[in-house]
Every structure is written in C-alpha cells, then in structure tokens.
Amino acid sequence: MPEYIIVYFNVRGRCEAMRMPLSDQGVDWKEEVVTIDTWMKGDLKKEAVFGQIPAFKDGDFTLYQSNAILRHLARKHGLYGKTPVEAAQIDMVNDGVEDFRLKYIRLIYQNYENGKEDYIKALCNELGHFERILSKNNEGKGFLVGDQCAIRSYC
The missing domain is CATH 3.40.30.10 (Glutaredoxin)
Known part of the structure; x- marks a missing residue:
C-alpha cells in the first residue's frame, strides 16, 4: 500500500x-x-x-x-458506497456537512458574540436534516448511506 x-x-x-x-x-x-x-x-x-x-x-x-x-x-478504500446512487447520496450528505461547516465558520470568525444565540437556536433544525436522512436508512440503525461505513459518515 x-x-x-x-x-x-x-x-x-x-x-x-x-x-x-x-x-x-x-x-x-x-x-x-x-x-x-x-x-x-x-x-x-x-x-x-x-x-x-x-x-x-x-x-x-x-x-x-x-x-x-x-x-x-x-x-x-471501498468507502464510497456500493452503487452510483449511494455515491451520489454520500456526495449529497457531504455537501450538507459543508454547508453546516460554513455556517459554523462564519459564526466563529465573523459574528460570534452577536450570532451564537441564533446559531444555537437553529442547531436542532440543522442537525435535523441529517437525522431525517439517517432515519430513512434502515430505520436509523446504522449509517447515513448504505449498510457500511462511508467516508463522510465521520463528519
């Protein structure tokens, strides 16, 4: 290797x-x-x-x-889904993680004192997107996509 x-x-x-x-x-x-x-x-x-x-x-x-x-x-390393559909779903989750990360970065570096209360209020909704994706895959028992660990499952 x-x-x-x-x-x-x-x-x-x-x-x-x-x-x-x-x-x-x-x-x-x-x-x-x-x-x-x-x-x-x-x-x-x-x-x-x-x-x-x-x-x-x-x-x-x-x-x-x-x-x-x-x-x-x-x-x-075989962590990109088993099918093209799973790979596309992983890409979708990755983009969602990236959107979420950028909101956090903006808070930390641009508006921490004035923005943290609104950020915390929105957190449940933001994480809810990922929760809904998870719940639709094997009733939430496992991974966001597919039936094995995928590279973006770590985020």
Missing part, C-alpha cells in the same frame, strides 16, 4: 475527516506539520494548486482540496 502523508497545520481542522477513516480502516499515514512561519514564507503556498492546504500525498501523487481528498480515499 502506498505511503500517505497529510500536509497541514497542527490542528484538527479540514484534515480530521481524513484522519478518522484512515484510522478506522487501519491505514498508516504520516503528518508533515506546517508551522505558521513556514506558511508565511510563501513557498508552500505557491506550490499548493489553490494556494491552500491540506495537501495529501499518495505515493508520488499529491492532491489538494479536502473534499477531493476524501473522495479519493473513499474510492481507494
């Missing part, structure tokens, strides 16, 4: 959704921790396709964009 390397800052952030399934599947990987000083020098940022990390190295192949990395891992 190729050696995987995650290139990212010393935080959970965008890479935690990668680390969890890798760990769950018993797949080894290494981490190249990027310091703020290294990032500010700019060389790594220029190397990154979209000027941002994480980067994921799979042997001599380097991939950027966290959701593309997740889909790559899912396909390689």
Whole structure:
C-alpha cells in the first residue's frame, strides 16, 4: 500500500475527516506539520494548486482540496458506497456537512458574540436534516448511506 502523508497545520481542522477513516480502516499515514512561519514564507503556498492546504500525498501523487481528498480515499478504500446512487447520496450528505461547516465558520470568525444565540437556536433544525436522512436508512440503525461505513459518515 502506498505511503500517505497529510500536509497541514497542527490542528484538527479540514484534515480530521481524513484522519478518522484512515484510522478506522487501519491505514498508516504520516503528518508533515506546517508551522505558521513556514506558511508565511510563501513557498508552500505557491506550490499548493489553490494556494491552500491540506495537501495529501499518495505515493508520488499529491492532491489538494479536502473534499477531493476524501473522495479519493473513499474510492481507494471501498468507502464510497456500493452503487452510483449511494455515491451520489454520500456526495449529497457531504455537501450538507459543508454547508453546516460554513455556517459554523462564519459564526466563529465573523459574528460570534452577536450570532451564537441564533446559531444555537437553529442547531436542532440543522442537525435535523441529517437525522431525517439517517432515519430513512434502515430505520436509523446504522449509517447515513448504505449498510457500511462511508467516508463522510465521520463528519
């Protein structure tokens, strides 16, 4: 199996959704921790396709964009659904998670003091979307999609 390397800052952030399934599947990987000083020098940022990390190295192949990395891992490790329909449902859930994550990011970085009460009030409704998806699959006994662990089930 190729050696995987995650290139990212010393935080959970965008890479935690990668680390969890890798760990769950018993797949080894290494981490190249990027310091703020290294990032500010700019060389790594220029190397990154979209000027941002994480980067994921799979042997001599380097991939950027966290959701593309997740889909790559899912396909390689049989975690992307058993059918095209399940893969599409996983993509749908992934997009829902991304929408939810962006609302959280906006709260934290743009409007924490004034927005947290409204955010908390809306939380039940936001999580309810995922609860409804789960309840429609095997009466909520298992996974959001299909009958096995899928890469985005970790979010």
